[in-house]
Amino acid sequence: MIAFLFRRLLQGVAILVTVATVTFVLIHAAPGEPFAGQLDDVRFTPAQQAELRRQRGLDQPLATQYVRYMGRLARGDLDVSLAQQRPVRTILAEALPRTLLLMSAALFGGFALGILVGALQAARAGSWADRVAGRITVALAALPDFWLALTLLLLFSVRLRWFPVSGMVDPTMHEYLSPLGRLRDVAWHLALPATTMALIFAAVVARYQRQALLDVLPDDFVRSARAKGVSERGVVLRHALRNALLPTITLFGMALPALVGGSLFVEFIFAWPGMGRAAVEALSARDYPVVLGTTLVSSALVVVGSIVADLLAAAADPRLRRG
Amino acid sequence: MTDPLLRVEHLRTYFHSPAGIARAVDDVSFSIGRGETVGVVGESGCGKSVTALSLLRLIQAPGRIEAGSHIWFEGRDLLTLGAEDIRQVRGNRIAMIFQEPMTALNPVFTVGDQIAEVARVHDGASRKAAWERAVEMLALVGIPSPRERASNYPHQMSGGMRQRVLIAMALVMNPALLIADEPTTALDVTIQAQILELLAKVQQAFGTAILLITHDLGVVAETASRVVVMYGGQVVEEAPVRTLFADPGHPYTKGLMQAMPRVGMDRERLTTIPGSVPPPTAWPTGCRFRDRCGFAWPRCEAEAPALVPISAGHAARCHLAEVDRPPVAAPANAARST
Ligand SMILES: Nc1ncnc2c1ncn2[C@@H]1O[C@H](COP(=O)(O)OP(=O)(O)OP(=O)(O)O)[C@@H](O)[C@H]1O
Ligand SMILES: [Mg+2]
Numbered sequence: 336m337i338a339f340l341f342r343r344l345l346q347g348v349a350i351l352v353t354v355a356t357v358t359f360v361l362i363h364a365a366p367g368e369p370f371a372g373q374l375d376d377v378r379f380t381p382a383q384q385a386e387l388r389r390q391r392g393l394d395q396p397l398a399t400q401y402v403r404y405m406g407r408l409a410r411g412d413l414d415v416s417l418a419q420q421r422p423v424r425t426i427l428a429e430a431l432p433r434t435l436l437l438m439s440a441a442l443f444g445g446f447a448l449g450i451l452v453g454a455l456q457a458a459r460a461g462s463w464a465d466r467v468a469g470r471i472t473v474a475l476a477a478l479p480d481f482w483l484a485l486t487l488l489l490l491f492s493v494r495l496r497w498f499p500v501s502g503m504v505d506p507t508m509h510e511y512l513s514p515l516g517r518l519r520d521v522a523w524h525l526a527l528p529a530t531t532m533a534l535i536f537a538a539v540v541a542r543y544q545r546q547a548l549l550d551v552l553p554d555d556f557v558r559s560a561r562a563k564g565v566s567e568r569g570v571v572l573r574h575a576l577r578n579a580l581l582p583t584i585t586l587f588g589m590a591l592p593a594l595v596g597g598s599l600f601v602e603f604i605f606a607w608p609g610m611g612r613a614a615v616e617a618l619s620a621r622d623y624p625v626v627l628g629t630t631l632v633s634s635a636l637v638v639v640g641s642i643v644a645d646l647l648a649a650a651a652d653p654r655l656r657r658g
Numbered sequence: 659m660t661d662p663l664l665r666v667e668h669l670r671t672y673f674h675s676p677a678g679i680a681r682a683v684d685d686v687s688f689s690i691g692r693g694e695t696v697g698v699v700g701e702s703g704c705g706k707s708v709t710a711l712s713l714l715r716l717i718q719a720p721g722r723i724e725a726g727s728h729i730w731f732e733g734r735d736l737l738t739l740g741a742e743d744i745r746q747v748r749g750n751r752i753a754m755i756f757q758e759p760m761t762a763l764n765p766v767f768t769v770g771d772q773i774a775e776v777a778r779v780h781d782g783a784s785r786k787a788a789w790e791r792a793v794e795m796l797a798l799v800g801i802p803s804p805r806e807r808a809s810n811y812p813h814q815m816s817g818g819m820r821q822r823v824l825i826a827m828a829l830v831m832n833p834a835l836l837i838a839d840e841p842t843t844a845l846d847v848t849i850q851a852q853i854l855e856l857l858a859k860v861q862q863a864f865g866t867a868i869l870l871i872t873h874d875l876g877v878v879a880e881t882a883s884r885v886v887v888m889y890g891g892q893v894v895e896e897a898p899v900r901t902l903f904a905d906p907g908h909p910y911t912k913g914l915m916q917a918m919p920r921v922g923m924d925r926e927r928l929t930t931i932p933g934s935v936p937p938p939t940a941w942p943t944g945c946r947f948r949d950r951c952g953f954a955w956p957r958c959e960a961e962a963p964a965l966v967p968i969s970a971g972h973a974a975r976c977h978l979a980e981v982d983r984p985p986v987a988a989p990a991n992a993a994r995s996t
Contacts, residue, residue, distance in 0.1 A: 553718075555761035561716055562756075563749030563776050563827060567741070577766050653811040654765060 343645070347638035354634045355408060355627060359401055362626050369393065369417040369621040391417060414624035423628040426613060431632060433503060434609030437602070438594055440525055441532030448533065449540025450583060456541065457548035458571050468541070475538035480597045484531045484604045491527060498527045501606035528605040532597055536590065543586055547579040581652050588644025595633045662689035663834055663867050667728040671712045673721045680938040682708040684891035690835065693865040697882030697899070699875055699914065703935040705891040706871045710839045714748050732834070750780045753828035757840040759820035763812040769823045770808030776830040795826035799856060818849035825856060832864055839871045854881055875918050879903060887911050890946030891938055893965060897972040907974030909951045945977070953978060
């Protein structure tokens with residue numbers, strides 16, 4: 336188990352180095368340049384511009400810049416934002432917890448709902464409820480996430496005004512609320528963006544879970560459980576579902592990249608001040624260090640997530656455990 | 659005669675599909691006394707497992723136990739019970755062990771948990787008490803260091819060991835009837851003998867009645883007191899075990915006996931019954947065995963034979979048993995040498 340973890344961590348580091356390199360090359364190959372705002376400013380003389388570039392090492396050959404950046408990275412230094420004059424580390428430290436909050440709400444909500452719906456569908460396979468749920472999940476899984484986000488936004492925020500249109504907290508009132516009130520404020524802002532992502536997940540998970548359970552139900556051990564007098568509910572929920580969860584856990588690992596990608600749009604649409612939004616803003620400002628930083632942290636999330644998925648799988652399936 | 663423990667009457671279990679109706683069990687009747695061991699034999703596809711599963715109502719769609727069937731057990735017809743009542747019979751008054759010890763246990767729970775579950779669902783035993791019971795049961799079925807073994811997962815055990823676990827699971831509630839569906843088929847010979855010995859020991863110790871399903875007449879000869887021979891979803895012969903071996907009344911039974919390997923017997927002379935069991939969607943008209951029977955005559959096609967009594971406790975479903983039985987020697991095509 337330890338050796339396995341160690342190997343997976345080494346793989347993870349290799350992946351991150353590759354991601355850093357590819358991103359570095361791509362952003363420098365893309366048109367546009369940093370300090371766009373300042374460069375258009377007439378009060379900024381060409382000499383000052385050159386000085387600014389020189390200070391940040393942007394006048395150096397690309398190879399030198401790359402070696403420098405990787406050197407910093409090796410020391411855990413993510414450099415300083417070009418646009419915000421703050422360390423990238425500080426920016427990420429602010430944005431990451433917000434994104435994690437959104438992602439975990441979406442992930443747990445989506446998986447819980449998906450497993451529940453899928454299991455109920457399988458237990459009543461072929462019934463009209465199963466067929467209706469099947470239609471809905473197919474449609475939801477096929478919808479682009481931004482479309483669902485915009486629809487929910489228009490319906491529940493703009494039209495019905497049940498939820499705020501954007502942000503993570505009420506900009507004027509939040510500071511004056513009690514701790515519980517602040518929590519409620521955040522939850523209220525979280526509801527729509529998290530629901531958007533959770534619904535799409537739930538649809539995918541439900542379809543997967545339904546099939547996994549249907550695959551397990553004819554198995555011999557399910558019949559054994561019935562034969563020993565376990566109730567039908569216990570047979571499905573305890574014996575069959577526990578086995579049918581194994582493929583879903585694999586899905587959990589595979590879902591993370593989609594979640595990271597999806598949160599980019601959803602954060603942008605709901606103006607959720609997380610990593611996705613930081614990345615989009617940095618990209619349009621050519622803020623190279625922030626683009627690299629957000630990309631690396633997102634990749635690290637995916638790497639860690641897939642290791643967690645493997646550990647979960649081992650916890651759920653004794654046959655995968657060793658030593 | 660006192661009331662038997664289990665009396666199956668006119669059991670019919672059909673599988674309905676667009677391709678037709680598979681009459682897997684078609685009017686089967688037999689009974690088991692308290693503490694008795696009854697063997698059920700027959701080739702693959704004769705309906706033995708479907709019969710066994712029907713007794714506990716474990717047949718899943720598209721299978722169905724047809725109207726007119728009765729399964730009398732401890733004064734009630736199991737086929738009239740509600741879902742909760744039949745659940746209380748399963749694993750409690752009637753327990754079952756299956757052919758495949760590899761797949762009959764749930765891979766994600768420890769064997770201790772799976773045995774303990776029986777005590778929990780039927781006795782409402784606490785987690786701890788049920789676990790202790792599981793350890794006791796493992797010791798009873800002869801598993802060494804039962805306390806450690808209880809925390810094993812099925813994949814950490816051998817086939818013979820798992821079959822013992824299944825037997826332990828079946829015995830938790832001290833059932834009146836144990837249905838064993840080919841409990842030794844998947845095991846190698848020495849382990850087979852050990853498992854059969856264990857079943858015999860259990861029966862003596864607890865007075866459990868056993869319905870032992872097998873395609874091996876040798877197993878029946880060693881363990882059962884009475885035998886039910888099945889063919890084509892029907893009972894074709896029923897007899898006390900000695901009578902059956904001394905005086906088989908049905909050509910199918912004779913065929914099975916000739917196909918039995920015996921110690922000291924020349925392998926060359928081992929015979930099998932020619933042909934194979936027809937599919938249950940298309941049983942032949944008249945006698946279902948006639949295609950493969952060396953004694954078949956026109957009446958066998960025209961008229962389905964009834965199960966006729968031959969002597970006390972002995973009956974066969976054959977036209978030859980109805981008339982004064984002609985002293986026939988097996989014709990050349992009755993059995994084919996392999
Ligand atoms: N779920 C099912 N759907 C359709 N037909 C079935 C089903 N289960 C069993 N049958 C049919 O019922 C017949 C009897 O099967 P059964 O399993 O009782 O045979 P068996 O005597 O136990 O044979 P074996 O020695 O192979 O276990 C078979 O022809 C089989 O094809
Ligand atoms: Mg069988």
